[in-house]
Structure formats: structure tokens, C-alpha cells
Amino acid sequence: MLQLKKISKSFGSKKVIDGLDLTIEDGSILAVVGPSGGGKTTLLRTLAGLETVDEGTFLLDGQAFDPTDTKEQEQVVGVVFQDFQLFPHLSVFDNITLAPKMVLKQDKATYTAKAEALAQQLGLGELLNQYPFQLSGGQRQRVAIARAMAMNPKVLAYDEPTSALDPGLRQQVERLILDLKEEGVSQIVVTHDLVFAKNIGDQLLEVTGK
Structure with a gap:
């Protein structure tokens, strides 16, 4: 709580x-x-x-x-920002695993397993080797959610999660x-x-x- x-x-x-x-x-x-x-x-x-x-x-x-x-x-609290703030030069996998690797000091087996599990959970399983520019707005948002969840936050927070998306994606x-x-x-x-x-x-x- x-x-x-x-x-x-x-x-x-x-x-x-x-x-x-x-x-x-x-x-x-x-x-x-x-x-x-x-x-x-x-x-x-x-x-x-x-x-x-x-x-x-x-x-x-x-x-x-x-x-x-x-x-x-x-x-x-892990935050999913309104503009997602993904690193454009990093793949989906690297965007998700950068902080667990650098901040949490997780080993490769641990952060890889976590990233793959989150990718499956969020419908990103086929996109781990893609780059942000290759993704739709909805897919980029899911990557941002996976990246936040990879840090094991107690609470996940979103800043205007529907504002950057087409109305049909709400x-x-x-x-x-x-x-x-x-x-x-x-x-x-x-x-x-x-x-x-x-x-x-x-x-x-x-x-x-x-």
C-alpha cells in the first residue's frame, strides 16, 4: 500500500x-x-x-x-512518460534491459529472462530486435511499459497514456x-x-x- x-x-x-x-x-x-x-x-x-x-x-x-x-x-514508482522517452539508437530489447543492467546490476541471464517474459506479457515477443522508429505508437507505449516494469516498481504510473495515440487505440x-x-x-x-x-x-x- x-x-x-x-x-x-x-x-x-x-x-x-x-x-x-x-x-x-x-x-x-x-x-x-x-x-x-x-x-x-x-x-x-x-x-x-x-x-x-x-x-x-x-x-x-x-x-x-x-x-x-x-x-x-x-x-x-516506475513511470511511463507521455512521449515514451525510448532511446532511438537502441533495440526494444536494449531499451528494456538497459536500466536493470546498469542500475540493478543484474547479470545477463536475469535481465534477458525478465525482458523476454515482459515482451510476451505485453505482446512484444516478435519485436525485441526492432528499433523504436519501426514501431507504431501503441507498440512504443508497450515498450515503455515493459521498460518501467523491468525495474520491479511497486507502483506503475502513466502520464497521459492515451494522448499520443489514435482514438481507436484508447x-x-x-x-x-x-x-x-x-x-x-x-x-x-x-x-x-x-x-x-x-x-x-x-x-x-x-x-x-x-
């Missing part, structure tokens, strides 16, 4: 997150919905340790942790997120799409721009 206690974050005089309390149960989906400027992506970035908070505490299974602590061997994304839930993966989905959020979320957090 992931808990946020009295989290606050400001940029200059603008308070983007104000005393937020939040609980994300294991295996559940939190959908964070609202307009641009409402603090959705800032919340995700603080969870991922990409931004520091001004006040508040993060707890995992009752134990306080610091998301910015890079000494953690396994991530608490249902595929819904199905993928719900399939991962059935496998016990805890997830946070940041989106501006209220219908999408209601379709997938066990819990809905609506934020408003100020």
Missing part, C-alpha cells in the same frame, strides 16, 4: 499540491484527472522522485521512504491497464480524459487548475 500524507509542492508563489492525503491499495488503480496546470504531472513526478516536495511524507506498507533516494535498488490501452490490474499491478494513471479515468479507476482524484 502506498500512502501520501500532507504532501505540498509549490513553484514560486503558486501552490500546485496543497496538503494532499492519498492511499493507493495494492493491486488498485488510481486515476488522477483534470486540466493542464492542475498539478497532475507534478504529483506523478514527485512520486517518481523527479521533483522534491516542500512538505509531507511518503509511506510504502507503513514505512516512510524518500522517492528521490537513488540508492534504492528497486523503484517504488480501448486497447484500457484493456492493457485492466489486464495488469488483474495480475496484481498497482497503477496510477494521470489523464485529462474523464471517461477514460472512470473506465479504469478504482479511485478517482479530480484536480483543478488554479
Whole structure:
């Protein structure tokens, strides 16, 4: 279980997150919905340790942790970014295995087995030797999800997972997120799409721009 206690974050005089309390149960989906400027992506970035908070505490299974602590061997929150941020010069396999190899110091047999298992789980089994430019938007997104999952995060978070896709692919994304839930993966989905959020979320957090 992931808990946020009295989290606050400001940029200059603008308070983007104000005393937020939040609980994300294991295996559940939190959908964070609202307009641009409402603090959705800032919340995700603080969870991922990409931004520091001004006040508040993060707890995992009752134990306080610091998301910015890079000494953690396994991530608490893994992020699938809106633009995927894949390395264009690396194959799908190398994109997935780079961090486990460099950060987790896994041996080749371990990271290869993990990458192959994730590829099969996410429908990428035939694409491990392809490069990002050879893939569709939906396939690139699945590679980004596999890359995040390869770091064994406790929670998987997505920043606007439907925004870069054709409307017809939204249902595929819904199905993928719900399939991962059935496998016990805890997830946070940041989106501006209220219908999408209601379709997938066990819990809905609506934020408003100020």
C-alpha cells in the first residue's frame, strides 16, 4: 500500500499540491484527472522522485521512504512518460534491459529472462530486435511499459497514456491497464480524459487548475 500524507509542492508563489492525503491499495488503480496546470504531472513526478516536495511524507506498507533516494535498488514508482522517452539508437530489447543492467546490476541471464517474459506479457515477443522508429505508437507505449516494469516498481504510473495515440487505440490501452490490474499491478494513471479515468479507476482524484 502506498500512502501520501500532507504532501505540498509549490513553484514560486503558486501552490500546485496543497496538503494532499492519498492511499493507493495494492493491486488498485488510481486515476488522477483534470486540466493542464492542475498539478497532475507534478504529483506523478514527485512520486517518481523527479521533483522534491516542500512538505509531507511518503509511506510504502507503513514505512516512510524518500522517492528521490537513488540508492534504492528497486523503484517504488516506475513511470511511463507521455512521449515514451525510448532511446532511438537502441533495440526494444536494449531499451528494456538497459536500466536493470546498469542500475540493478543484474547479470545477463536475469535481465534477458525478465525482458523476454515482459515482451510476451505485453505482446512484444516478435519485436525485441526492432528499433523504436519501426514501431507504431501503441507498440512504443508497450515498450515503455515493459521498460518501467523491468525495474520491479511497486507502483506503475502513466502520464497521459492515451494522448499520443489514435482514438481507436484508447480501448486497447484500457484493456492493457485492466489486464495488469488483474495480475496484481498497482497503477496510477494521470489523464485529462474523464471517461477514460472512470473506465479504469478504482479511485478517482479530480484536480483543478488554479
